[in-house]
Amino acid sequence: MGFDFINTEFGKARFSGGIRGGDEKGHKTFELDIPNYPPLYGEYITHYDDATGDITITIASCGLLDRAYAYVCPRNTGTNIQPCEEKS
Secondary structure, three states, X not given: OOOOOEEOOOOEEEEEEEEEOOOOOEEEEXXXXXXXXXXXXXXXXXXXXXXXXXXXXXXXXXXXXXXXXXXXXXXXXXXXXXXXXXXX
């Protein structure tokens, strides 16, 4: 994973690269480094708007204990941290 962490007030975050999930599709993942928690992962989805040139990033899941879970429902695959709400 060759991306540097970005420091935030809650911990650190970085893009952790793409993976091929068990559904055989590509998934883009990120990693969170929050004090007192194991490394946590999530999946994000990007959308490019041709009309405006805007890029929207949507968090599809977070709080996962392994990047490999990015393609499945986060239930029973992570910590007791609730999955992120979908936002753009």
